[in-house]
Amino acid sequence: MKPVLSKISSLLLGTTLAVTAIHAADGELSKVMKERGLSEIDVIRAAKTYNPTGVKDKYVVFSSGGQSGQVIVYGVPSMRILKYIAVFTPEPWQGYGYDKDSLAILRQGNVRGKEINWGDTHHPALSEIDGKYDGKWLAINDKANPRIAVLDLEDFETKQIVPNPVFKSNHGGAFFTPNSEYIIEASQYAAPYDNNYHSIDDYKESYRGGVTMWKFDHKIGRIKPKDSYTIEMPPYHQDLSDAGKGASYGWGFTNSFNTEMYTGGIEIGNPPNEAGMSRNDTDFLHVYNWKKLAEVAKDPKNVKIVNGHPIIPMEVAVKNNALFLIPEPKSPHGVDVSPDGKYMIVCGKLDTHASVYSFEKIKKQIDNKEFIGKDPYGIPILDMKKSLHGQAELGLGPLHTQYSNVDGEVYTSLYVDSQVVKWNYKDLKVLDKENVHYNIGHLAGMEGKTSDPQGDYIIALNKLAIDRFQNVGPLHPQNHQLIDISGKTMDLLVDMPLPLGEPHQAVAIRAEKLHPHVRYKMGTNSKTGKQHIGKTLAGQERIERDGNHVTIYATFVRSHINPERITVNKGDLVTMHMTNLERAQDETHGFTIGGFDQHASLEPGETTTMEFVADIEGVFPYYCTEFCSALHLEMMGYMMVKDP
Ligand code: CUK
Ligand code: CUA
Structure with a gap:
């Protein structure tokens, strides 16, 4: 011993x-x-x-919550969960979707006027300055109802949801450009941009892929839809993307599959053609100059407007030497740009190799107009061999790659082999393999796709752990596995079960870069960051009536809700502005009135509003839902609804 x-x-x-x-x-x-x-x-x-009590983690991870529509925050190396952030779905504890202000955020995500209370989050992205995380903002996509959400890392809350006006699904987002100028959102399944019926027989003519470049105002942390544009792309299924940096700054890279443009084409009763989407030997890496196209989009002559949103047609992008295709391994997943921006590593599930593209070699062909042909849409195709730095045979089902602090050293997930492989993308040598739990998808390095990767750890993001934890029934927890990469060989340290949706992607940032505040300036609407119209200070509490609209200005402080009695008529519209007057940083109060599906969480200094129609008669106790003091149970009141 x-x-x-x-x-x-x-x-x-x-x-x-x-x-x-x-x-x-x-x-x-x-x-x-x-x-x-x-x-x-x-x-x-x-x-x-192990973190002894009170000891904090070195890194903070933001993981996709998959089908939960949320973001999960946890610490590394302890793998302790710190928060679930509600994004595309209501979250009861935080009152997200249950009070008026947060509901307004959720409803920004309405798609064609329909309320959507569900989302399929895939790829979180941290804002960057000079290709490095700055700890300010987080963006994440919803694949199902193509949308991008923006979260503020000052309070870890969702501030904005922007539905894509032309896509019908997405997968290639969210990815920040190196100075957070734009957020990349590539579509997934090709579909018409407009909202009309188009026969699938018109697939090649009227279905499209594309990449939306969402203009991001880094200062205020909001997408500016008016200054954004979409690059039209052929009806291939667009996939994961990444922004060039350093040597490839100004360029974007998006994978695709189904360049066969297979659409089923079967009659009911016949078996589907399995090879339909895998007939070709290669798919296409889309290479586009977003910086140039942002200028092109400013001239109204260059764009067509669909659903109020500017589209740069393919021919315009081609004419401006800003859109190219390069063959890439079939059914690719990740395209991952190196810290210096000189290389892009592409892995395809159906090829055992990782392909390392050299931006220098790509650029040379572009500058010399050296193309091997054009695709059916007139987009120039570059030679694959001439674009490659080289290929490395990694194993079965390579997907995604993360960089480390050692020059040339990368880590790639192998879906079929259920391994993480450590290799060198410069000399193309495999260095080590670590068995992980089956069904690895993405993997997360520590700032592993920035221009300043930290090494230390890799997290394998595995789906549906059938035998690692207590059996909790047929739907299994996910499994995030922490791997120590500080040594010569990898060492798997620990499993963390996550009882939320598919892990997809996670991003990790040094904890010291995050500076969340602990309370709000008194009367803040946390959703806008501005002073709330319902801000109420001590002594200003009141109930106002205007016809059948009752407005209550309430305050919360240990251990009273003021007012403690509210009488309204059946059918009244009740608007209740609530301000938490506390200054102590853990004095959150909650609020609910039973029977009206309302809940709010009021952090110190916060003002929020709930609004409902008092459409049933009776007596309704209301109370604080957060155990806030010894007199927490006493923090209550009555709403009486009478039939006038
Ligand atoms: S992922 Cu979205 S299917 Cu490989 Cu980025 Cu899980
Ligand atoms: Cu306030 Cu319990």
Whole structure:
């Protein structure tokens, strides 16, 4: 036992005193290891992820919540969950979607006038300055109802949802350009831009893919739809994207599949043609100069307007030397730009190789107008071989790649082999493989796709863990596995079950870069960041009536809701502005009135509004829902609804 104990102690504390203390605990440690069946390496791994109470994590991870429509926040290396952020779906604790102000955010996401309370989040993205995370904003896409949401990392709340006016699904977002000038959102399944019926027989003529470049105002953290544009692309299914940086600054890269333009084409009762979407040997990497196209889009002559949104037609993009195709391995997943922007690594599920494209080689062909032909839509095609730095044989089902702090060293997920492979994309040599739990999709490095990757860890994002945790029925938890990459070989440290939707992608940032505030300026509408129209200070509480509209200006402070009695007539519209007057940072109050499907969470200093029609007669106690003081239960009142 001695060697491992001193290893652990120096790992943990590194002082002679500590060594002595741990040696004193020798007997206890051996006993625990024996009782729990732990090996020495288990204990070391545990020590590498254990945070004693009060100790905080080095990194903060923002993970897609998949079908939950949320974002999950957790710490690394402890893998402790810190928050679920409601984005595309109502969230009861935070009152998201249950009070008027947050409902207004959720309803920004209406699609063609329809209320959508569901989302399929895939790819979170942190805002960047000079290709590095700045800890200010987070964006995430909803694949199902193509939308992008923007979250503020000052309070970890959703501030804006922008539906895509022309796409019918997306997958290639969200990705920030290196100075957060734009957020890239590429479509997924080709569909008509307008909202009309188009026969599938007209697929090649009227269905389209595309990439929307959402103009982002980094200062205020909002997308500006009016200054945004979409690059029309052929009806291939567009896929994951990435923004060039450094050497490739100004360019964007988007994968695609189904360049066969297979649309089923079957009669009911016949088996589908499995090879339909996999007939070709390659698909196309789309390469576009968003910087140039942003200028092109400013001239109204260059765009066509669909659903009020400017589209740059393919021929205009081609004429401006700003759109090209390069063959890429079939059914690609990730296109991942290197920290210096000189290389793009593309992996396709149906090819055992990772393909490393050289931007220099691509640029040379573009500058020399050296093309091997055009696709059916007139887009110039570059030679694949001439664009490649090289290929590396990694294994079965390579998907996504993350960079580390060691030059040339990358980590790629292998879906079919259920492995993470460490390799060098410059000399194309495989260095190590680590078995992970099956069904790995993305993997997350620490700032692993910025111009300043940190190394340290890789998180394998695995789907549906059938045997790693207690059986909780046929729907299984997801599994995020933390891997130590600081050594010569990888070492899998710990599994974390996540009982939310598919993990898809996660992004990790150094915790020291985040500076969330702990309370709001008194009377703030957290959704807008501005002073709330319903801000109410102590002594200003009142109930106003205007016809059948009753407006209540209420305050919350331990341990009273003021007013404590509200009488309204059946059928009245009730608007209740609520201000939490507290200054202490953990004095959140909640508010609900039973029977009206209302709930609000009021953080210190926050004002929020709930609004409902008092359409049933009776007596309705209302109360604070957060255990806020010894007199929390007493923090209540009555709403009486009478039939006039
Ligand atoms: S992902 Cu969206 S299908 Cu490989 Cu980015 Cu999971
Ligand atoms: Cu306020 Cu409980």
